[in-house]
Amino acid sequence: MRILQSLRFSLYQSNNSSHPSTICLPTTLFGPFNSSTQKRWKKPLVSAQTRLEDRTRDTQLDKLTTQLTKLDNIFKLHDLMSQRKRGPFVSVQIMSRWRKLAGLNVGIGAFVHHYPHVFEVFIHPVKRNLCCRITMKMLNLIKEEENAMKQCELETVLRIKRLLMMSVNGTLHVHALRLVRRELGLPEDFRDSILGKYSKDFKLVDLEVVSLVERDENLGLAEIEKWREKEYREKWLNEFETRYAFPINFPTGFKIERGFRDKLKNWQRLPYVKPYEIKELVRVRTCGGVERYEKRAVGILHEFLSLTVGKMVEVERLAHFRRDLAMEVNVRELLLKHPGIFYISTKGNTQTVFLREAHNKGCLVESNPIYDVRRKMLNLVLLGRRCTKELHATKESDSDNVVCEVKEDVKGDGVSVI
Structure with a gap:
């Protein structure tokens, strides 16, 4: 310690002698005995974010989530395409505006061309631009899913009744049910086709609140x-x-x-x-x-x-x-x-x-029947660009027998209807 103090004093005198006009503070040398601040070990914070990062991964369920995300993007594009009143197809230029709405990280053109079993890209006979429509395979599976929902309608009613029985006041918000519509196997118009149809089981308290008419202890x-x-x-x-x-x-x-x-x-x-x-x-x-x-x-x-x-x-x-x-x-x-x-x-x-x-x-x-149909849709998506020879053969056979009629009285920013 005496040696360190003498070194500090000598440095302080040398600084003052070389620069008499300035005041130089004594410099603190690095060492184990001259640290004035004590560093304490802090316990690492354990929160939901840290647990999420440190969790053990399940590769199979992660892979399934990635595949279902692609299928969900396709469903969003189909909903946007079905809202168009110009016809069963949409130009690729208009679809490029839906990239953020569909939640895609790639361009619409690259996404559509990657799934030829789901999307069919062709050239419009009049406008001569690229257009896209859903293939018949995918449309048949969508209709099959709708039929499966109708067949499982009674099971869907029991699901909603059980959810209402779990609630505190026997009520649920319709908006919350709408968010999990596909997860519960509900049709798009479930407010009329399910809640309105089964008025003996459900009652709309407000416009956005549904309640249970009577508890069924057999479902408990x-x-x-x-x-x-x-x-x-x-x-x-x-x-x-x-x-x-x-x-x-x-x-x-x-x-x-x-x-x-x-x-x-x-x-x-x-x-x-x-x-x-x-x-x-x-x-x-x-x-x-x-x-x-x-x-x-x-x-x-x-x-x-x-x-x-x-x-x-x-x-x-x-x-x-x-x-x-x-x-x-x-x-x-x-x-x-x-x-x-x-x-x-x-x-x-x-x-x-x-x-x-x-x-x-x-x-x-x-x-269950609804899951089986969705699994078929997922398998069709996972085909990617494989097994496309049959698609080209069907396209050539259909192109020889196509008769185009353009409806000129329809106005809008889209493509003319054939």
Whole structure:
């Protein structure tokens, strides 16, 4: 220390002697004994974002999300094309304006040419410009999906009734149902074809609120209860172990830390208010209230995903049901706390949550008619530019027998109708 102090003093004198007109402050040398500020180790912040980044990835569900994003973009383009009144086709120049509306990262021309089994590009016989229309294969599958929705109409009514039975006041917003219309297998005009048709079951309180006329206690059995009964009978487990348990299926490569198994075992035994039970909500400030409240939210999310067609839904759309279903929690953080039950995929522009027990190798364990049709659509999209010889043969045969009639009385900025 004396040596360091002498060095500082000598430097201070040399600075003052060389520059007498200026005042030079003593310089502090670097060393382990002269640091005036103490640096403390800070515990890393654990939040929903950090858990999302550090989670164990499921490559199969991520791949499925990427494929379904392409199919969703095609559905958006089809909706935009069907809104045009000029005819069953649209010019590629007009479609280029829909890039942001369809959520595409590439140009419309490149996207359309990449899927020749879905989009048919041809030259207009009068305007001589590039036009696009949906192929007959895709149109037949869209009609098949509509027929499947009509056949499963009674099952769709039961889904909505169960959602209303899970809500606190027996009401839901129509706007929230409209956001998850495809996930629930609802038709586009479900307000008239479902809610208006079955007036004995549903009642419109306001223009945007639907309520349940009468509860049906036969529908009060959740899907998780069927799994618990099966586990109790087949595996001869104790009722105390399976009464409030959930199926756990961790992704490949999931690291189990010390003490995790004991915490999971205690959580599985923790009692909670089940989704369809009418009881007072658990007070958070009571003993074990936070854990029981969160487990009730997990049960509601599990039942909600079980009611969907593909056992998946976007995380942002779940936020529209938080108040009606009494889930005043951070939904994304709650989903990340239970990686053995739910999985969040960040592929695409949104975050999608999957029910892990319902999927196996990127497919549903138990399929349904609507899902089967959508799987056919996905397979048609995944063909890409393969197997296009048949398409060229059909185009040549159709071009020889085409008779064009142009309707000149229709006005607009689009292409003339043939």
